[in-house]
Amino acid sequence: MTSKALTVPAVALGTWAWGDSGEAGDGYFGSQLSESGLREVVEKALSNGFTLWDTAVVYGMGRAETVLAQALTGHDRSEYQLSTKFTPQIAGDGDDPVADMLEQSLDRMGTDYVDLYWIHNPADVKRWTPRLIPLLKSGKIKHVGVSNHNMEEIALADRILGEAGFRVEAVQNHYSLLYRSSEHAGILDHCREHDVRFFSYMVLEQGALTGRYSPANPLPEGSSRAAVYNGILPQLQALTDRMSAIGEDRGASAADVATAWAIAKGTIPIIGVTKAGYIDGLVTARGIALAEEEIAELEALADAADVDTRGFWEHEM
Numbered sequence: 553m554t555s556k557a558l559t560v561p562a563v564a565l566g567t568w569a570w571g572d573s574g575e576a577g578d579g580y581f582g583s584q585l586s587e588s589g590l591r592e593v594v595e596k597a598l599s600n601g602f603t604l605w606d607t608a609v610v611y612g613m614g615r616a617e618t619v620l621a622q623a624l625t626g627h628d629r630s631e632y633q634l635s636t637k638f639t640p641q642i643a644g645d646g647d648d649p650v651a652d653m654l655e656q657s658l659d660r661m662g663t664d665y666v667d668l669y670w671i672h673n674p675a676d677v678k679r680w681t682p683r684l685i686p687l688l689k690s691g692k693i694k695h696v697g698v699s700n701h702n703m704e705e706i707a708l709a710d711r712i713l714g715e716a717g718f719r720v721e722a723v724q725n726h727y728s729l730l731y732r733s734s735e736h737a738g739i740l741d742h743c744r745e746h747d748v749r750f751f752s753y754m755v756l757e758q759g760a761l762t763g764r765y766s767p768a769n770p771l772p773e774g775s776s777r778a779a780v781y782n783g784i785l786p787q788l789q790a791l792t793d794r795m796s797a798i799g800e801d802r803g804a805s806a807a808d809v810a811t812a813w814a815i816a817k818g819t820i821p822i823i824g825v826t827k828a829g830y831i832d833g834l835v836t837a838r839g840i841a842l843a844e845e846e847i848a849e850l851e852a853l854a855d856a857a858d859v860d861t862r863g864f865w866e867h868e869m
């Protein structure tokens with residue numbers, strides 16, 4: 553009953569850090585982002601075929617959605633796809649909090665539909681999943697996915713949607729060299745076998761896996777990401793050095809190699825882009841085919857780093 557199959561580019565673009573732009577930002581990333589800089593990101597991304605934008609109300613409490621829409625101004629709605637989320641923890645107390653939250657996102661983004669709508673986390677799968685059905689029927693959302701759900705929760709959401717002729721078409725979980733819980737839990741295999749798109753988020757561990765940050769040049773002081781990652785940067789050095797070396801011959805950075813790894817694992821990485829120059833890296837990453845031995849070597853170095861980067865919002869898979 554879903555209208556058209558979900559087609560997606562090799563890499564999707566994430567906008568959590570965009571919530572930091574302007575005084576309403578939440579300072580999670582400690583990034584200095586300007587509207588003109590983000591406009592450049594959008595222009596370069598679209599002209600290189602990166603057309604799918606992932607956002608959420610909670611990224612700067614509406615700020616990321618608003619700033620994204622501003623940056624996309626002037627482009628026809630058919631040139632890009634929007635992916636945003638219902639976050640159970642901030643549900644209102646109206647009759648239909650899912651429809652209400654979607655309506656507010658549509659207002660902020662100046663559109664009348666979302667291409668891919670997510671339940672942000674499995675706080676209450678039975679309660680919230682059925683609320684997607686009328687939104688799919690009305691065409692306000694074209695496709696749905698679930699985020700931070702484990703296998704059982706994915707299956708439950710799929711059963712609920714299945715009763716109305718719809719299905720979970722996508723899963724969005726934390727998946728990086730350092731955090732492979734969805735792979736170990738069989739979720740990647742499940743998605744591959746059932747034609748479900750697996751979107752991997754935090755592939756770059758919010759900057760810690762880019763090679764740009766190191767003990768000598770840590771993540772921005774005072775930001776939440778610095779609090780999470782600065783203490784483990786010494787343990788990541790061997791891995792990021794090897795990623796840089798692997799990238800060197802291919803004109804790629806460590807970040808591009810991390811992205812290429814996520815593509816090689818059959819996932820669609822959602823990369824948090826904050827600078828137009830990062831789009832060049834995604835073009836490079838899209839064209840890299842890592843050898844099996846390189847993948848195995850990187851995963852062994854990642855395991856040897858022995859760090860746990862599970863987000864505070866995530867539960868065990």
Ligand SMILES: NC(=O)c1ccc[n+]([C@@H]2O[C@H](COP(=O)([O-])OP(=O)(O)OC[C@H]3O[C@@H](n4cnc5c(N)ncnc54)[C@H](OP(=O)(O)O)[C@@H]3O)[C@@H](O)[C@H]2O)c1
Pocket residue numbers: 565566567568569581583606607672699700724752753754755756757758759760762764805807808822823824825826827829830831833834
């Ligand atoms: N569903 C969920 O619960 C959930 C949770 C987390 C994230 N997400 C989604 O996934 C997206 C990605 O995650 P994320 O943004 O948290 O982190 P990420 O993609 O792991 O890292 C993003 C950071 O890496 C740096 N970076 C990006 N491209 C780079 C490049 N080519 N070279 C060097 N550095 C680069 C930037 O830092 P600087 O600006 O400091 O250079 C950027 O802020 C989010 O934006 C969001 O859309 C979803």
